[in-house]
Amino acid sequence: MALLKALVVFTGIFLAVYFYSAGDVFEPAMLKGKRVIVTGASSGIGEQMAYHLAKMGSHILITARTEEKLKKVVAQCTHLGAASAHYIAGSMDTMTFAKLVVHKAENLFGGLDMLILNHIGHTYFGYFDGNIDHVRDLLEINVLSYATMTVAALPMLKKSNGNVVVVSSVAGKIGLPLTVPYSTTKFALDGFFSSLRMEFIQQNIDVSITLCIISYIDTDSALKTVSGVIQQPAAPKEECALEIIKGGALRKREVYYQYHATKIPLLLRDWAPELLQSLLLKNYNMDNFQRKEV
Numbered sequence: 001m002a003l004l005k006a007l008v009v010f011t012g013i014f015l016a017v018y019f020y021s022a023g024d025v026f027e028p029a030m031l032k033g034k035r036v037i038v039t040g041a042s043s044g045i046g047e048q049m050a051y052h053l054a055k056m057g058s059h060i061l062i063t064a065r066t067e068e069k070l071k072k073v074v075a076q077c078t079h080l081g082a083a084s085a086h087y088i089a090g091s092m093d094t095m096t097f098a099k100l101v102v103h104k105a106e107n108l109f110g111g112l113d114m115l116i117l118n119h120i121g122h123t124y125f126g127y128f129d130g131n132i133d134h135v136r137d138l139l140e141i142n143v144l145s146y147a148t149m150t151v152a153a154l155p156m157l158k159k160s161n162g163n164v165v166v167v168s169s170v171a172g173k174i175g176l177p178l179t180v181p182y183s184t185t186k187f188a189l190d191g192f193f194s195s196l197r198m199e200f201i202q203q204n205i206d207v208s209i210t211l212c213i214i215s216y217i218d219t220d221s222a223l224k225t226v227s228g229v230i231q232q233p234a235a236p237k238e239e240c241a242l243e244i245i246k247g248g249a250l251r252k253r254e255v256y257y258q259y260h261a262t263k264i265p266l267l268l269r270d271w272a273p274e275l276l277q278s279l280l281l282k283n284y285n286m287d288n289f290q291r292k293e294v
């Protein structure tokens with residue numbers, strides 16, 4: 001009888017959440033003419049987000065370190081119909097550059113509607129090697145530059161009632177092996193931006209913060225780094241990129257992509273952590289594991 005009651009309650013909660021959020025219908029026109037920064041957009045998910053935004057008619061500023069790649073992405077964005085497309089090359093290991101990107105958007109666009117924080121610093125896929133300096137360096141690139149850009153962009157985002165989109169990972173919600181420095185930075189993003197979102201609500205600041213919890217994606221760097229070890233199939237970067245943009249445009253608190261590989265494990269994390277741990281470890285084929293410097 002107790003199980004039946006629990007089932008009824010759970011079903012009721014699920015239906016309430018489903019129908020509450022079902023009213024949010026995304027339209028590409030939501031991004032037409034919007035002024036958007038995308039970081040880490042010379043390749044991977046960031047590159048694909050730039051192309052989606054271009055097709056939707058946004059004004060786009062992309063950034064990464066590799067200027068030649070950025071030039072090609074900007075050219076393709078223009079071809080795809082971007083209202084305008086620009087780039088600025090540099091490394092997010094200095095907060096001076098992080099602020100410079102925001103100031104360039106202000107000079108180009110006169111404002112900002114969406115800040116998509118996506119870049120990650122170089123790290124390894126392997127057992128933690130004890131190098132704390134690397135963790136510190138990765139925190140600068142993966143976390144402090146995100147915070148710095150958000151602070152610098154906030155005056156413009158307040159004027160536009162805009163959005164901050166933070167690209168994180170299932171590694172930022174669940175502790176998994178072989179990614180200690182990377183996972184440290186992604187967990188930190190949850191702490192910083194989920195707390196900041198609560199303060200925005202308290203202060204009636206109408207700037208949304210969307211934290212994106214992403215599973216394994218078929219980007220070149222991910223496939224090169226983990227293929228053979230991670231047993232689950234990698235999801236398409238094009239679809240992932242679109243789901244991130246949709247979540248930001250609809251002002252979602254969190255985006256889960258792929259749902260079955262992120263939200264379901266999170267439900268287990270709190271209700272059956274040991275079961276989750278054993279299920280997740282089955283996803284690793286350590287016979288194929290050799291530490292790779294990525």
Ligand SMILES: NC(=O)C1=CN([C@@H]2O[C@H](COP(=O)(O)OP(=O)(O)OC[C@H]3O[C@@H](n4cnc5c(N)ncnc54)[C@H](OP(=O)(O)O)[C@@H]3O)[C@@H](O)[C@H]2O)C=CC1
Pocket residue numbers: 039040041042043044045046063064065066067069090091092093117118119120121122141167168169170214215216217218219220221222
């Ligand atoms: N692929 C996956 O399986 C998953 C990815 N994610 C997240 O998605 C996001 C994108 O990942 P993905 O597309 O795979 O990564 P990629 O390696 O494809 O892209 C990383 C981007 O960051 C840029 N970058 C690297 N170092 C720096 C730096 N020091 N300063 C500024 N930019 C830098 C790279 O360009 P350049 O080298 O030219 O600087 C590139 O544009 C990340 O936040 C990642 O955590 C989350 C879950 C899964």
Ligand SMILES: C[C@H](CCC(=O)NCC(=O)O)[C@H]1CC[C@H]2[C@@H]3C(=O)C[C@@H]4C[C@H](O)CC[C@]4(C)[C@H]3CC[C@]12C
Pocket residue numbers: 120121122123124125169170171176177179182183214215216217221222223225226230294
């Ligand atoms: C190790 C990857 C980062 C590679 C890197 O250094 N890129 C920049 C550069 O090359 O300069 C990790 C990037 C995304 C990770 C994956 C992810 O976030 C989802 C899973 C999380 C889980 O904890 C471990 C497996 C993941 C597929 C994870 C693997 C490591 C990344 C590919």
